Amino acid sequence: MKHIKCECGHVNPEGTVLCEACGKPIEVNQHIDGNDKKKLLNMRYEGSARRSTTYNKTIIDKIWNFFSSVKVAVWLIILALIASGIGTILPLEQYIPADAVSRDPAIFYPETYGLFGQIYFQLGFHKLYSSWWYLILISLIGVSLVICSIDRFVPLYRALKRQKAKRHQSFLNRQRFYSESELVSQEDIDAVKAQLKKQRYRIMEEEGHFVAEKGRFSRWGPYVNHIGLIIILIAALLRTTSFFYIDDYVWVREGELTVVPGTESEFYIENNEFILDTYDTEDERFKDAIAKQGQIIPSNFQTNATIYTAENSDVIGAEENLEELGEYQISMNKPAKFGGYTLYQQGYQLNEFSTMTFKIYEMNDSEAESLGEFTIDLFNLQTEYVLDNGFKVEVVEYYPDYSLTENGVRSKTNESNNPAFVFNLFPPNSEASEISFVGDVIGSAEDLGIDTSVVDLQPMANVIGAFAPSIDATGENEYRVLIDSIEFDRKSGLSIKRDYTLPLFGLGAIIFMIGVIQGMYWQHRRIWLHSKSNGILLAAHTNKNWFGLKKDIEKAIEGTSVRMVEDQKEDD
């Protein structure tokens, strides 16, 4: 490295524009900050030697220089901005609605949005924010943050640390605020100094010259906020690992005890009760809005649960070793927290079908006694049911979550939320069989005006089934199968999270905010007083708010013979 020795004796690193100690412009480097074309010195980085403006030979230099450019940083930001915008045009993969044509993206996008959807899907925009190129873009912003900050911070820190009170004249008279005064008495100089001290300037003296400085820490603001952002990016990186971040989901029926997934069988949960409260439609305050919406509005989703810890989690199914940890009321915005995990109320199903009892009747005789009954346990479905009196019912088709769409009949999920069956009925001593369709209780309840997402069907379990269709496809059936009674389950959906990166994100956010405030609401001000044989030179610099600096100076020189500085600002 070629060092540059200034006439003041200070040895500057290669590439320095203004001597770190006395500020004298180093002639060969003036083009770097554009000082050669202007009267005023460019003070942005104190004329310190930045790597990016000094070296440009090797490939590493070129990469460094690329990323240390603010222009490049802004372009990266704009690209990220545009890319992020594109990702919001259509819903993301995870936001495909539950009642969509299909939850398969390959079908959903083209079916719903036509050709545009097809292209959108094929370009991978349905998961844009986890695509390799988006992640690379964000990482490039991260790299740019680090390199920009190091490139400027280190030399700036050096320059401000090594600055001396005695400055070269050519540094002072090329500052924006500058004045020369003759015949200034020592008393006046002392008065100015005292005034500046009063205004909380720190004074540094050398051979009768002095510099008054305040708010230097605001110069670090940008670097502090960049550190905050880097911490956030690191946290985001860590969050992709399963040690730092666990995300799971569990459905628990009322009265059911089950292991909490994701906790390595350490915790068990028992759902004591699921509560769904709704707003009173007669409520004075809200009745207009509720009437306008035309539906019941829930006010609370809550699971009252007991959490257990497993004594020895190595033993599978060792339920007798469970120890109660406590009772929790988990509702929206009030998750349960235990052992580093958090449980969130996320979903519910009031009317999950658990068992259904069917009765067989003769087709044309509605008054008649039933000819027999059978019960289907939906969690343990048989392929055929044989009745005592010789009837045999074969389950030909089963749709656990029946729905009829434009594209035909399908099951929305594999949960028994709205069962429908196609039965093949074999009467006793008969070779011929009959096909009939029975089910879609939810559909018929909705037709009756019951909002099944908020109304329990259990109280009407013995009657509601009668409204469900029992369809004779051929019109020649002699028997029909009707739903007699139903047992419902209420279940609650809880998501389990463990996220060790949260404190890191929080720290990053706090540091970012501190940095922004530090850099934006304080100013770095310096006022130099240079003694000469027949007077003094006064110069001043600030990184922003020149108006405020001017007022400080006016106050400091009041009543003395020191001449007020002149603003030498040139038009760009």
Place this chain on the structure above:
Amino acid sequence: MESLLNTSSTMLFTAFILYLVATFFFGFTIKDKTNEHRKSGFIGKLAITLTIIGFFAQLIYFITRWMASGHAPVSNMFEFVTFLGMCLVLAFIIIYFIYRINILGLFALPIAMIFIAYASVFPTEIAPLVPSLKSHWLYIHVTTVALGSGILFISFVAGLIYLIHEVDQHERTLRTVSLEVILYIIFLLLGFIIISTIYSSMNYNASFEYELNGKPVVANYTLPAIAAPNDGTLVTEGVMEPWFETPSWMQGADAGRKFNSVIWSFFTGTLLYLLTRLVLRKRVGAAIQPLLKHVKPDLVDEINYRSVAIGFPVFTLGGLIFAAIWAQEAWGRFWGWDPKEVWALITWFFYAAYLHLRLSRGWHGEKSAWLAVIGFGIILFNLIVVNLVLAGLHSYA
């Protein structure tokens, strides 16, 4: 209860009228040169006093509505947009007392009024909070976002004044056209408000039945239906038959009705704009320019920057940090790439770029002014388009 609500809406109306009167008084100060001396004349003082009284009236609206509903009135589109208007006025009052510049009021108050008028187009009934909104973070997050946006809006106001003052109107250039487009968009907003007010005073109503998420719902149009809801049937008799249907890719509650309003705003706003042009016989920007001849561009530019410098951290805090904390409390994920979240991030990226360009690359004056206008556009996009077109967690109202 009823009386509280009545007080509340009366106060909002009072505030609106006061802002209107204050705008006229700010208009009278236009020939004042006193701006330069950092003190305002009598009319200027009167104008700012009226503004402050108006702000307090709106504050009373806010408090009484809070008392009536039991939750902070920031939970639906009407309440939020009204609050946004209030934050804009607050930001204006603060900036006014730093810089004492009357001309800012002439532009800031009408924009605040546009917000309040726009808000009143949405249902104004007090709605109960659904479980996910029941959190203190609702108040903290929403109010901070609105305040941050309100302050950022001032940078737009300053930018707009700067542009009208600075853009050379002697010949048609890209700059004059762009400026004219911005003014035209303001005409569209005005058109929307005017047409909605006309028809609502006539109690116009046309109802449609259509299906939303497989359930039959009714859409009540308060403007004659040009665009019917997708697959909707008109049930009201004796009203105008719709011309066509809203395309199915417009999602969210009441997409058809909102789209219909957009069409109407275009009709009315364009008509209004053309009439204005016909009367003025020159570009609207060119017509306003001479009125601003006493404006000091440096000062306006400083206000533009200063509002971003204050608004950016507030917006970051409310729109990203508090939002993330709430999302973590409610759903266990502080970030979910929901369209509203993404657009908050885009807004943040944009103002970050603004600050870098200004502080590091010396983008002052006109460049900064254009950026401030674009930033305003992004925030409005998030407020209007994201709620109207893109479905998501925030598409309430």
